Amino acid sequence: MLARHATYEDTFDRFRWQIPERFNIGIACCDRHADGSGKPALLYEGENGLATLSFDELKRATGRLANMLRAHGIGAGERVGILLPQRPETAIAHLGIYKLGAIALPLFTQFGPDALEHRLQHSGAAALITDAENIGKIDTIRDALPELRRIFVIGGSGHLDFAAELAKASDAFTPPDTGAEDPALIIYTSGTTGKPKGALHAHRVLLGHVPGVQLPQEFFPQADDLFWTPADWAWAGGLLDVLLPSLYFGVPVLASRARKFDPEAAFDLMARHKVRNAFIPPTALKLMRQVQNPRGRFGYAMRSIGTGGETLGADMLDWSRQTFGFEVNEFYGQTEANLIVSNCASLFPIRPGSMGRAVPGHRLAVISPEGEVLPPGTQGLIAVARPDPVMMLEYWRQPEATAAKFVGDWLVTGDTGACDEDGYFWFQGRDDDIISSGSYRIGPGDIEDCVIRHPAVLMVAVVGSPDPVRTEVVKAFVLPKPGIAPSDALAAEIQDFVKARLAAYQYPREIEFVTELPMTATGKIRRKDLRDREIARKQAKPG
Numbered sequence: 001m002l003a004r005h006a007t008y009e010d011t012f013d014r015f016r017w018q019i020p021e022r023f024n025i026g027i028a029c030c031d032r033h034a035d036g037s038g039k040p041a042l043l044y045e046g047e048n049g050l051a052t053l054s055f056d057e058l059k060r061a062t063g064r065l066a067n068m069l070r071a072h073g074i075g076a077g078e079r080v081g082i083l084l085p086q087r088p089e090t091a092i093a094h095l096g097i098y099k100l101g102a103i104a105l106p107l108f109t110q111f112g113p114d115a116l117e118h119r120l121q122h123s124g125a126a127a128l129i130t131d132a133e134n135i136g137k138i139d140t141i142r143d144a145l146p147e148l149r150r151i152f153v154i155g156g157s158g159h160l161d162f163a164a165e166l167a168k169a170s171d172a173f174t175p176p177d178t179g180a181e182d183p184a185l186i187i188y189t190s191g192t193t194g195k196p197k198g199a200l201h202a203h204r205v206l207l208g209h210v211p212g213v214q215l216p217q218e219f220f221p222q223a224d225d226l227f228w229t230p231a232d233w234a235w236a237g238g239l240l241d242v243l244l245p246s247l248y249f250g251v252p253v254l255a256s257r258a259r260k261f262d263p264e265a266a267f268d269l270m271a272r273h274k275v276r277n278a279f280i281p282p283t284a285l286k287l288m289r290q291v292q293n294p295r296g297r298f299g300y301a302m303r304s305i306g307t308g309g310e311t312l313g314a315d316m317l318d319w320s321r322q323t324f325g326f327e328v329n330e331f332y333g334q335t336e337a338n339l340i341v342s343n344c345a346s347l348f349p350i351r352p353g354s355m356g357r358a359v360p361g362h363r364l365a366v367i368s369p370e371g372e373v374l375p376p377g378t379q380g381l382i383a384v385a386r387p388d389p390v391m392m393l394e395y396w397r398q399p400e401a402t403a404a405k406f407v408g409d410w411l412v413t414g415d416t417g418a419c420d421e422d423g424y425f426w427f428q429g430r431d432d433d434i435i436s437s438g439s440y441r442i443g444p445g446d447i448e449d450c451v452i453r454h455p456a457v458l459m460v461a462v463v464g465s466p467d468p469v470r471t472e473v474v475k476a477f478v479l480p481k482p483g484i485a486p487s488d489a490l491a492a493e494i495q496d497f498v499k500a501r502l503a504a505y506q507y508p509r510e511i512e513f514v515t516e517l518p519m520t521a522t523g524k525i526r527r528k529d530l531r532d533r534e535i536a537r538k539q540a541k542p543g
Contacts, residue, residue: 002211008348015360023180023203026098029247034059040252063173065096072150076101079123083107083130086255093129099175106234117141132156180204189335190520198396199335208390212339212359213245216306216329221249228254229279236338241279263288271300282310283523313449314352337391354424366419371407376421383410435464436471456484461525465534476508486513
């Protein structure tokens with residue numbers, strides 16, 4: 001557990017990992033808090049109102065789930081898919097699978113059949129837990145999944161009835177003696193740089209996340225903390241940044257089945273349930289900015305908010321401070337090694353545009369492609385050194401991809417950036433996001449941060465567009481705020497806005513107004529889609 005000291009440097013230097021040889025996520029997040037007190041673990045706002053599940057009830061339910069799977073021939077090391085939204089059964093499934101010694105495979109409910117087929121087939125999933133709303137997609141791909149032996153459905157027919165099978169099982173379960181290095185979880189990447197790969201994590205991954213959760217959440221937990229996120233629990237952000245760390249500390253989690261993110265509903269939800277802590281992705285925060293006078297209309301009393309996935313920028317940080325009454329802490333990581341850089345406003349000052357500083361316990365650097373550590377201020381590849389408890393074991397069934405992820409003992413994130421003399425990391429973009437224009441290598445991050453400060457802009461994505469003279473020119477795809485009409489005059493105004501604030505070579509020579517931006521399932525802008533579209537458009541252009 002991360003202890004606060006007088007300075008960041010002291011906090012970093014004094015931190016030591018305490019990873020036991022034997023460890024099980026299910027026991028750590030459930031059984032040790034089941035003391036008969038009825039302490040709440042989950043608050044669930046569903047269609048039938050609010051329901052509460054205590055740690056005592058959670059222990060019994062997860063014991064039943066582990067016994068249920070075992071009775072159907074599912075054993076240690078086998079993969080079990082979880083295709084469910086935020087709801088109690090999702091948490092029960094995860095913890096029961098970990099207790100069994102099997103490997104959880106979280107699946108996003110917005111995936112279509114093709115995306116589900118790839119993950120279930122590639123992982124060799126032996127069982128799946130889903131609901132009536134999602135079983136139809138599975139039925140269309142069932143013949144392509146010969147290793148999938150059992151399907152449990154909540155509220156559906158034609159497959160094993162989840163509730164009935166769970167009720168048959170005993171709640172008394174003795175977990176096997178799992179090691180901290182034993183596999184527990186496969187999370188597939190969002191596929192921004194190719195076909196999604198399955199990052200296999202060990203049980204220790206939860207302990208690896210602890211300091212990375214505590215820092216942006218201002219030394220979580222504290223009295224009366226209650227954690228919520230709109231991020232789906234199928235992704236590292238929802239599962240490993242919120243659900244599992246909260247339960248590990250005995251802090252209740254609020255779950256909500258929102259079909260689509262509604263910024264007004266988010267403020268209302270936080271106020272009604274007295275949410276104290278949240279992970280809110282940048283895309284959601286930008287949508288929340290549209291809500292008029294939220295502090296006057298909603299009685300929320302937040303204590304901490306962390307955000308990560310895309311850079312907020314100075315303007316959004318100012319809005320967040322005014323809206324919530326405290327600094328929103330940005331953090332950084334990826335599926336393969338998450339929560340390795342963070343801000344913590346109470347420990348060191350936030351520098352707008354920076355991802356923050358290395359989370360205690362993690363050794364980071366900016367390196368060259370050959371693995372040389374670069375001096376402060378030099379742009380290169382952001383990397384984290386192994387061994388590290390937050391780091392994946394491997395890419396599932398892809399040894400070549402696993403080897404390619406490392407340069408020596410450095411796990412290379414694929415993101416470019418720089419580290420200043422004070423240890424703050426500055427994100428530039430993915431290695432393939434860098435724009436080569438004339439003699440300049442330009443990262444999209446600074447330009448996007450600047451453009452979004454324009455009062456007419458809601459969201460923006462910047463890419464390189466092919467150019468016969470400069471190789472590429474900077475192009476901005478701009479989503480205007482509601483009520484703002486696109487025009488040539490507005491495009492010129494945005495260009496002048498950037499010219500006045502950044503270097504002359506950074507302003508977007510081309511601006512295209514759009515009604516939406518392509519996003520990954522985790523809310524990150526898919527610049528590659530925009531870049532590919534630009535290449536195709538200019539190749540097709542006559543002359």
